[in-house]
Amino acid sequence: MITMDDIIREGHPTLRAVAKEVPIPPVAEDVELGKEMLQFLKNSQDPEKAEELHLRGGVGLAAPQLDISKRIIAVHVPSIDPEKPESGISTVMYNPKILSHSVQEACLGEGEGCLSVDREVPGYVVRAARITVSYFDAEGEKHKIRLKNYNAIVVQHEIDHINGIMFYDHIDEKNPLKLKDGVLVID
Ligand SMILES: O=CN(O)C[C@@H](CC1CCCC1)C(=O)N1NCCC[C@H]1C(=O)Nc1ccccn1
Numbered sequence: 001m002i003t004m005d006d007i008i009r010e011g012h013p014t015l016r017a018v019a020k021e022v023p024i025p026p027v028a029e030d031v032e033l034g035k036e037m038l039q040f041l042k043n044s045q046d047p048e049k050a051e052e053l054h055l056r057g058g059v060g061l062a063a064p065q066l067d068i069s070k071r072i073i074a075v076h077v078p079s080i081d082p083e084k085p086e087s088g089i090s091t092v093m094y095n096p097k098i099l100s101h102s103v104q105e106a107c108l109g110e111g112e113g114c115l116s117v118d119r120e121v122p123g124y125v126v127r128a129a130r131i132t133v134s135y136f137d138a139e140g141e142k143h144k145i146r147l148k149n150y151n152a153i154v155v156q157h158e159i160d161h162i163n164g165i166m167f168y169d170h171i172d173e174k175n176p177l178k179l180k181d182g183v184l185v186i187d
């Protein structure tokens with residue numbers, strides 16, 4: 001079972017490596033890893049389990065954060081609106097790829113954090129507001145999905161990890177809270 005002790009922190013070189021594609025269909029080891037990554041996120045969002053296991057609540061996790069330089073990410077974003085279950089996303093993506101993205105940009109009003117970064121880094125992380133992502137699932141089936149707003153931000157944060165990019169690489173150092181016109185602020 002994955003706990004915070006398994007998550008490497010900034011400064012570890014694996015966080016800056018470009019992760020390798022995995023064979024499709026995923027081998028048993030990669031299927032198991034994906035399941036554990038998704039379970040970690042679910043545990044981290046369960047008050048009892050999070051307390052018992054000392055987990056920081058997370059909505060995404062990338063294999064490089066476990067010092068495993070493979071292109072595997074997990075996302076577990078609860079849908080805010082129970083009437084619209086599709087507004088959340090819960091899945092493991094193998095070899096995810098952003099096929100296209102909107103010109104329109106977006107950022108989280110609160111900025112971003114990272115389970116591999118034990119400090120606050122203030123500033124807007126401006127990303128594409130909408131993305132089209134292809135990925136393979138545990139069975140080796142290919143998917144092509146369109147994501148927007150918070151789900152799009154989360155998946156972009158995770159795909160950054162498999163490319164060795166950290167969220168603060170996107171923050172304008174001179175003026176971290178600068179916002180160009182038209183950037184959608186997501187709260
Ligand atoms: O690469 C993956 N990571 O580093 C885990 C990150 C991923 C998100 C950061 C911004 C977009 C994706 C993560 O989840 N967090 N960042 C640090 C502490 C907070 C936590 C978080 O946002 N938690 C959360 C949010 C809503 C509901 C429940 N929990």
Ligand code: NI
Pocket residue numbers: 113114115116157161
């Ligand atoms: Ni992160």
